[in-house]
Amino acid sequence: MISAEQALYILSEEGCSPEVIRHSLAVSRKSAEIARKISENGHDVDLELVKVGSILHDIGRSRTHGISHGVEGSRILRGRGLEELANFAERHLGAGITAEEAEKLNIPTKNYLPSSLEEKIVTYTDNLLRGDEVISLEEALEELRRELGPEHPSLKRFREIHEELRGLGGFQ
Template sequence: MERVLNKIYKILNGEGMYIPEILKVFPYVNNEKFRRYYSLLSKLCNKNVVMHCLAVSLYTYEVGLKLKRKGHNVDLDLAVFGALLHDIGRSKTHGINHGIEGGRIIREYNLGEKLALIVERHIGGGIPKEEAVKLGLPPRDYIPTTLEEKLVAHCDNLIIGTRRVDINVVVEKFRRKLSCDNIDHPVILRIVKLNDEINLLLGEEKLCHIECDVER
């Protein structure tokens, strides 16, 4: 996983040659729009954020491809681009409002409302209006509604840094973060619900998550 991500990073930064192996795993390294969005991301954010966004993009591509093969109507380009840009707001803040800041950046650069909404709605399993008000966010719903929004949020949940993890690891992380004795917390329940929804769509191809082999 790390080997593949490092090669993708080098290719996108002009430090490495195109490698057929990498193009097979992640053809977006040769996509003009993806490279343009990557240039913006890398200009605004530090390498750790960039590498995380690349990891989420790769995972989103893999899961999105499985969904398409299952016959689900997913805009793979939109999802992968949204995954790449989902944390661009971390160039302004690492707080809960980084999704809001990211949406503002997307709109500032006129990259499209669909991308802006993916960025705004990617946190956890989404943030409902009443919770947003308590958190000091603009009073509206930030719940992912489209398949592309759900896909990006879900893949982001299952990646810590650049490492793929199981949903149980995610639940435990949020349980500690929220100081919960159990998982019966609205934030955790939304994350689990989103996980179950994507796995239901995947059917027998549901995700194995932990260090899946992308170096095939």
């Protein structure tokens, strides 16, 4: 596993903007806070994986700011031999993307749903940040509604992740 410092170096080396780096660091701080609380409640969570995965989740924004930045990010990280970290880039969009949704979005057809607890923490936290500022759950849901539509399945997935993390003691 690479260190947080190495992850930051990779973001710079790949050409991520200062805004993307600030956002990634904010996601890392908030994700680490949630992961620590879950760990303190006796649940197994890899704190370092959360920290480094959250720093690298938006690395694909060095190539595009479109929906394909997750796929691009996973390609970059897999190209560097960072398979486990590539999943954070690939699976963080919205609250994950199903194969059916991926086909409609014109990205490679497969499931891009967060599966590990660590991936869910980063996916959830990414939605709680506007740039580098933490927003409320309701604001995050409203942004998802605006971007995706009021009945989009991502809203339900986001709420489910929220409830799972809350149940593990990540927050009140």
